[in-house]
Amino acid sequence: MLKRLPVVALAALAAISSAMAQEYPTKPVRVLVGYAAGSGTDFLARAVSDGLRKELGQPFVVENRPGAGGSLAAEQLAKSPGDGYTLAVTGGASFVINVFINPKPLYDTLRDFTPITRLVLNDAVLFVNKDVPVKNLPELIELIRKSPGKYTLGSSGGGTQTRLGVEELKRITGIQVADIFYPAGDAKGAMDVMGGFVQAYMAALVSVAGPLKSGQIKPIAAMGSQRFADFPDVPTAMESGFPNFTVQTWLGMMGPANMRKDVVDKLNRSARVAMAEPQLVRTLSSQGSNIATNSPEDFAQVIRNDLKKYGDMVPSLGLSQ
Numbered sequence: 001m002l003k004r005l006p007v008v009a010l011a012a013l014a015a016i017s018s019a020m021a022q023e024y025p026t027k028p029v030r031v032l033v034g035y036a037a038g039s040g041t042d043f044l045a046r047a048v049s050d051g052l053r054k055e056l057g058q059p060f061v062v063e064n065r066p067g068a069g070g071s072l073a074a075e076q077l078a079k080s081p082g083d084g085y086t087l088a089v090t091g092g093a094s095f096v097i098n099v100f101i102n103p104k105p106l107y108d109t110l111r112d113f114t115p116i117t118r119l120v121l122n123d124a125v126l127f128v129n130k131d132v133p134v135k136n137l138p139e140l141i142e143l144i145r146k147s148p149g150k151y152t153l154g155s156s157g158g159g160t161q162t163r164l165g166v167e168e169l170k171r172i173t174g175i176q177v178a179d180i181f182y183p184a185g186d187a188k189g190a191m192d193v194m195g196g197f198v199q200a201y202m203a204a205l206v207s208v209a210g211p212l213k214s215g216q217i218k219p220i221a222a223m224g225s226q227r228f229a230d231f232p233d234v235p236t237a238m239e240s241g242f243p244n245f246t247v248q249t250w251l252g253m254m255g256p257a258n259m260r261k262d263v264v265d266k267l268n269r270s271a272r273v274a275m276a277e278p279q280l281v282r283t284l285s286s287q288g289s290n291i292a293t294n295s296p297e298d299f300a301q302v303i304r305n306d307l308k309k310y311g312d313m314v315p316s317l318g319l320s321q
Contacts, residue, residue, distance in 0.1 A: 024056075024084055024263050024266060025056055025057075025058040025084065025085065026058070027058060027085065028058055028059040028060070028061050028085075029052075029058060029059070029060045029061070029084070029085050029086070029087060030061055030063055030085065030086045030087070031045055031049050031060050031061065031062045031063065031087050031088065031089055032063050032065050032073040032076055032077055032086065032087070032088040032089075032090070033045045033062055033063065033064045033065065033066075033073060033088070033089055033090060034065060034066065034067075034069070034070025034071070034072065034073035034074060034088070034090035034091065034094050035064070035066050035070060035090070035091075035156075035185040035186075036064055036066040036185040036187060036188075037064050038185075038187050039066075039185040039186060039187055039207055040122070040186070040204055040206035040207035040208075040209075040251075040287070040289070041070075041089065041090060041091060041185075041207075041251055042062070042064060042185075043206070044089060044119060044120060044206070044251055044284075044289075045062050045089035046062050047274070047280050048060075048089060048119060048253070048271055048274050048275060049061070049062055049089075050274070051270070051271070051273065051274020051275070051277060051280075052267070052270050052271060052274055054274070055270040055273055055274060056266075056270055060087075062089075066183075066185055067183055068098070068158055068183055069091075069093050069094065069097075069098055069156060069157060069158020069159050069160050069163075069183050070090045070091050070093055070094035070098070070158070070160075071094050071098045071102070071106060071158065071159075073088055073090050073094065074088065074090060074094040074095060074098075074106070074107060074113075074254075075106040075107055077113065077254060077255070077256055078106070078107040078112035078113065078256060078257070079256075080256045081256065082114065082255065082256045082257055082258035082259040082260075083259075084255065084259055084260070084263040084264075084267070086255070086256060087116070087253055087254065087255050087267070088253070088254050088255075089119065089251060089252070089253050090251065090252075090254070091160065091161075091249055091250070091251050092161065092249060092250045092251070092252065092303075092306060093158065093159045093160040093161055093249070094159075095109045095113065095254070095303060095306075096109065096303060096306035096307050096309075096310050097158075097159030097160065097161070097164065097306075097310045097314060098158055098159035099159075099307075100159065100310055100311055100314040100315065101158065101159040101314060102159075109303065109307060110303075110304070110307070111257060112256070112257050113254045113255065113256065113257060114254065114255040114256060114257060114258070114259040114264060114296075115252070115254060115296050115299040115300045115303060116252070116253040116254060116255055116264055116267050116268055116271065116296055116299070117252060117253050117267075117268045117271050117272065117293050117294060117295070117296065117299055118250055118251075118252040118292050118293060118294050118298075118299045118302060119250075119251050119252050119253060119271070119275060119291075119292065119293060120206075120250065120251050120275075120284060120289045120290060120291055120292055121248055121249070121250050121289070121290045121292040122204035122205065122206050122248065122249045122250070122251065122288060122289045122290075123204070123205055123222060123223055123224025123225075123228070123246075123247075123248055123288040123289075123290075124161070124162050124165060124202055124203060124204050124205065124223035124224070124247035124248065124249065125202070125203065125204075125205040125208065125212070125219050125221070125222055125223060125228070125231075125234075125288065126140075126200065126201070126202050126219070126220055126221040126223060126237070127190075127193065127200070127201055127203075127208065127212060127217045127218055127219045127220060128140065128193065128199060128200045128201075128217070128218050128220055129193050129194065129196050129198075129199055129200075129217065129218070130194075130215065130216065130217060130218045131196070132199050132200070132218070134220060135220060136220050136221065136235060136240055137220055137221040137235075137237055137240040137241075137242065138240055138241055139220075140200060140220060141173050141175055144175045144176070144177050145175060148175070148176035148177075149176055149177075149178070151177050151178070151199045151200065152177065152178045152179075152180050152197075152198045152199055152200070153166055153169075153170075153177045153178070153179060153180070153198075153199070153200045153201070153202070154179070154180040154181070154182060154189045154192070154193070154198045154200070154201040154202070155179070155180075155181065155182070155189070155201065155202050155203065156181070156182050156183060156185060156186055156189065156203065157179075157181025157182060157183045158181070158183050159310075159314070160249070161247055161248065161249040162202045162203055162204065162247060162249065163179075163181070164247075164310075164313065164314075164317070165202050165223060165247030166179060166202050167317045168245065168247075168317075169202075169245070171317070172242070172245070177200075180192075180198050185207070186201075186203040186204070186207035186208055187207070187208075189201050189203065190203070190207075190208045190211050190216075190217060193217050194211060194216045194217055201217075202223070202247065204249050204288070204289075205222075205228060205287055205288030205289070206284065206287040206288060206289040209230070209286070209287040209288075212231070213230065219231050219234045220234065221234065221235065221236065221237045221240060222234050222235065222236045222237070222288070223236070223237055223245075223246055223247040223248070224236065224246055224247075224248055224288065225238070225246055228288045229285065229286060229288075230286050230287075230288075250292065250302070252299060253267070253271055255267075264296050265296070268295065268296055271293065272293045275291050275293050276291070
């Protein structure tokens with residue numbers, strides 16, 4: 001009888017864990033967003049949160065914590081209990097790039113978080129003020145070369161993939177252009193391009209699709225491997241003479257460390273259902289955003305791969321926060 005007690009105890013614990021997973025969530029869940037309201041990340045977070053509400057029967061409440069390229073939200077997530085009631089939807093930059101830029105990282109990506117699922121892959125776009133007299137990337141490079149130091153090139157800054165894209169463009173072309181950073185998000189950057197305060201800008205298309213479609217700003221290069229469906233006349237950077245030069249970002253859902261696997265799996269399944277909603281798929285696709293959900297284990301591998309990639313790249317570019 002005594003030898004069977006551990007088995008009975010394990011069975012009881014398994015039953016309790018299963019019951020708790022079935023009950024989760026029993027109260028509203030916070031969803032932190034590392035960028036400002038109105039940003040592409042905010043739109044995605046609200047869409048998936050609404051889907052999770054429908055799937056799981058509790059409100060998933062978005063809280064915007066913009067700043068430092070998403071790192072402020074990531075820091076808050078790292079300090080939250082791993083009970084599944086604080087999550088985050090934010091960009092990969094927060095977890096795989098900023099940790100190499102900040103001389104005193106606020107968190108350890110592999111230790112302090114629980115990957116739940118990648119949500120989307122976003123292709124970036126390079127755009128200019130509508131009065132800048134260029135139609136494509138080579139023309140912009142030539143214009144900048146003729147007047148070094150006159151023009152500005154913006155991005156969300158910090159350790160974002162678009163900032164790295166700007167730095168890589170400068171490196172491979174040798175252009176002299178001032179960097180302007182918008183760590184709270186791309187909406188303000190797009191407004192400054194419209195106003196002529198910044199001449200060119202690189203952002204995920206999903207963040208600036210509205211003003212691009214309205215003609216307030218002018219796209220000159222798709223930074224993914226193919227042209228955008230809504231802007232078929234805009235060539236890719238690769239088509240424009242820059243082979244193998246792409247800029248792509250991912251957005252995903254993360255939790256704090258020490259989340260129970262059954263809760264993680266439940267969130268993963270529900271998020272994948274939410275992201276498969278046909279209208280959401282069509283909307284995101286039109287904005288250059290491709291559904292890319294995966295398992296928690298596969299998402300963790302993506303993060304490990306990116307840590308290796310950017311751990312090699314960031315020091316070579318000499319970036320600082």
